[in-house]
Amino acid sequence: MNTWIIMMHELRRLFRSRTMLLNMLLLPLVLIFLLGASLSGVVGAKEAAKIEPVRVAVVNTGDGGAEASVMTKAFLETPEVKDILIPVETGSREAAESGLRTGKYAYAVIVPPGFDQGVQRGGQAELEFILGKDHTGNLVAGTAFDNFLRELNYKQAVAVTLGPQALTASSASAKNTGVVLGELNNGGKTYTAAQFYAASMLLMFLLYSGLTVTGSLFGDRENRTLLRINSMPVKDWQVFVGKMLGVGLVSILQCLAIILLSDWLFGVYWGNRPGLLLLFCLLMIIASMTLSVLVCLFSRTSATAANMISVLTVGMTFISGGMAPLPDSWVNSVGAFTLNHWAQQAIIRMMLHSGLEQLLPNLWVMCLISAVLFGAVIVSYRKVGYHA
């Protein structure tokens, strides 16, 4: 009964706090939106963005004039290239280099004498590129020239092996892109990158429920209200369990709200096993709450405890690759030591409609982690206790 009253009070206290609600409901949705909007629309956004034309220094090291490469000139005059590159004829290599250093040019191309002849003869022909100061400039100009050279290379290859007459035959080229983004899922809705980040943010916020635990455990202690509660006929463990139940309920509600709202607002698809999804979330809540109870029991001030929990939360989310893309080798080595890793993989598999047998290992690992942490909490609660 006492536990019940304390739990109800805890719930009332949490729901009355506006910051709490903002943090628990608004923030995750904002983050899911930000991550989804900025990272999943990647390809479309790239095409919409206008590219600033890049100034390219072109150096003909031949005798100039008649010796200049007709091919490069023709390439630089095609309309698509004119939009992104501004060629500037430069007298010498030295002038181009100093121009690159001062930022006058963003890229330099050295055309050796006899480049055209080399290409036509089927022999060696190489342009020299000098990279400039600006990353995007290098990328834009480099890609344009690379495409130009690659096309020449294939044409030359065709001409060398089949004879030059083969080249004239190939004029109609396929304008259909040769690469598609494959479907990872086994049925269900199309998977998007937004789902990945929705899952990682959900888990991060379930970990953040640890902060609510510190607030709840230290708040009464620092206000000296715990002393008053202790003077009532209430047992220590009843207060403790009541508080934890309250926080746990709020976390469950938060988790449901995030899942449902992200589904309604942004159309995030959470997979075909809602029951199992909730089970994983529940295990995650248990793990994160017991972890923060352990931290709280062994730290003296709420500031230390809160700092440690924030560091743990952000650190684990980051290491498991939930915030920003990390190198591949990390995700499965160091990342495996985080709580997020196991739950996240399971949730993504559910989104992709994987079979149950692929989910079970993750489930057992999560169960094991929760059980170990739960046991640790019981042992340390007996040693330390919760009183003023």
Place this chain on the structure above:
Amino acid sequence: MHKIITIAWNMVRRSIGTVKGVMIFILLPSVVVAAIISFTGGAGEEQATVLYANSDTGAAGKHLLAELAKTGDYKLEERRDEAALKEATIEQEGTAGLWIPAGYSASLMAGQQPQVSVYELRASESSMVLRMKLTAITANMAEAAQAVAAGSSGTGDVQAQLAAVLRQAEQHNVGSTRTDYNLYPRQTLSVVTGLTLMFLMALVTSSVSLITDDRSGRTMIRMFSAPVRSYEIALGNFLGSFLVGMIQILVVLSLGRWVLRYDYGMPMALYFLVLAAFMLVSMGIASTVAGLIRNPRNAGMLNSLILTPTCMLGGCFWPISIMPDYMQKLANFTPQKWAIQAVDIAATGGGWNELWLPFAILGLMAAILLAVGSAILRPNEAGISA
């Protein structure tokens, strides 16, 4: 002035005057930031793993993989079939998975425009670049295949001819040499800067929380009973936490520069200046929030409500240029964007004629936020725990 300095000095002593304070405020953050620098700084040079499964028996599939390997940007790993490839992609064993369907070369010859599939669990810069490269190579291969098909007009072994053409192309007789004088900023610099900014912001929050502790502990009211003015208390506190912040930046920077040997590619003094300006802005944010929220615990939470979204929007985690247009406009409101821009300009050798803009914006943000923050700090009121 004397009073302000006294309060500031007291603030510095309280936060980093003890061994524990040095540990928490100086040592721990600099180790964390240094770890991030060494980790992300090294990560940029690592090759991205690309998983592949090739069911094509002809020359085209082999050629595609050979060309990818030749770029030197990818570590290719084979998987048995498409199912295994998908599975490995979901397990995040590689950045992306490349699936070349059976009969790819044959349908290429028949002019059917076959497609290879790329699997990815999430979008990243490297998987985007991979798709662009594949698109270019497949387009060229399709052209070559059409030339072969048209030229041979049904006679002879077209597959062998295609193989010969592609083998010839693999020689790269027409190619390029790249001369790299390392003029451009290191690619990792913006990531390193972004993460440093994030941690600085979090650190400032913790030193500003000392101020709110003073208020809720009613220390400020006692201070107020001494002959000091409200603005002197506010200024003293800000100056104190600014000094602590300076020391933090200095330690972090010198650890990265001289111990980890990370080359920032720009003058250290300038980098310090950018971080200091950003520090002022985040102090303004933290104190405004602290003034608005009376309960120090909630203040910390509200800060995280501001910190993570602005870091994402401001380009701390990924380049702003890959975001949609409207998001890029929104990013102008975050101090992180301007700090990163200042670092970018400085790293490409831009002078003050370009640098003044980000600094002016950061300065303006700091001035406004600090003014608001000190106005609503109201040291004469006790903290209300609500």
